[in-house]
Amino acid sequence: MLSNVSVISGKSSEELAKKLSKRIKANLIKSTIRVFPDGESKITLSGKISKKKSIVVQSIYPPVDSNLIQALSLISKAKEISSEVIAVIPYLGYARQDREFLSGEIVTMKVLAKLFKGVGASKIIAVDIHSVIGLKHFTIKSKNVTAISDLVKYFKKLNLKDPVVVSPDQGGKDRAQEFAKEFGSEFIALEKKRDRKTGKVQIKTKNADEVMGRDLILVDDMISTGGSIINATQFLKKQKCKQVYVACTHALLMNNAEKKIKNAGVTKIVSTNTIPGKTSMVDVSNTISKAIM
Secondary structure (H helix, E strand, O other), X not given: OEEEEEEEEOHHHHHHHXXXXXXXXXXXXXXXXXXXXXXXXXXXXXXXXXXXXXXXXXXXXXXXXXXXXXXXXXXXXXXXXXXXXXXXXOOOOOOOOOOOOOOOOOOHHHHHHHXXXXXXXXXXXXXXXXXXXXXXXXXXXXXXXXXXXXXXXXXXXXOOOOOEEEEOOHHHHHHHHHHHHHHOOEEXXXXXXXXXXXXXXXXXXXXXXXXXXXXXXXXXXXXXXXXXXXXXXXXXXXXXXXXXXXXXXXXXXXXXXXXXXXXXXXXXXEEEOOOOOOOEXXXXXXHHHHHHO
C-alpha cells in the first residue's frame, strides 16, 4: 500500500473511490455524512490523510449543490494536510453552463473553477464532461477522460446481431464514430428537426433503412430525462431494427426516465459507475487511474 497517497471517498462515489484506491494501491479514507434538519451536511473523515498527495473522489450529481459543497469541503480538508490534492469529479455537474448564451446568464463553470482553486485543488479530472469548453475556465490543471473504451469492452462481450452504433443526434456524432471504430462496426447519426412553433422534435434521417434486422447501440454521454433516447428508439423501431441497447457514461435518469426508456423499446441501459445505480455496470477506475499516474 502506498502510504504517501490517500484516496478520500465522498459519499456520492464510494464504490468508485474504493476500486480506484485498490487499483493504485493507495490508502482509502471514508467519509460519513450527518445531515441536519435544515439540510446542512456535517462531514467526518476516518483515517490518516497523506502529507504528500490526496485524491478526492466525488461526483456532482443530484442533489447537485449538496454534492458540490461536500466535494469542496473534502478538498479543503485534504489541502490542510496534503501538499497536492487531485479532485476526481467523475460526473461534473454544471458543465452545461459553460458560456453566456443569453445576456445576464451566469457562467457557473467560471464560479466552479474559482471554488476548486480556492479550496486547494491542484488538478481536476472529469469523465466525459458534457462540454469540454467548460474546463477552459479552470486555471488549475484540468483533464477530461473518456469512458468509451470501458463501454466498448462491455458490449464486445454481448452476442449482438450485425450491430450498428447510433448517435441520437448530430451533436454526438464524434462520440458514436469513436465508439464504432473501437467496437468494429458501422455507425449512423440521426438528424433532428425542431418545429419552431410547437417545439416538437422530429427525426429526419434518410439512411435509417440500414438498421433493418440489426441490433443497435445508442451511444450518448449522459441521459437526464431520456427524451432524445426515447425519440430515437421509437423512430428506429419503426425502421424494423432488432434490439436497441443504450450505452452512456452518466445515467442521471431523472423523472422515472429508466421506465420510460424501457417502455419505448430499449432492451438494456448500460452506464458507468460515475453515477452509481442499477444501470452502472461498467467500471471507470482504470481510466481514471491512468489520468492520475
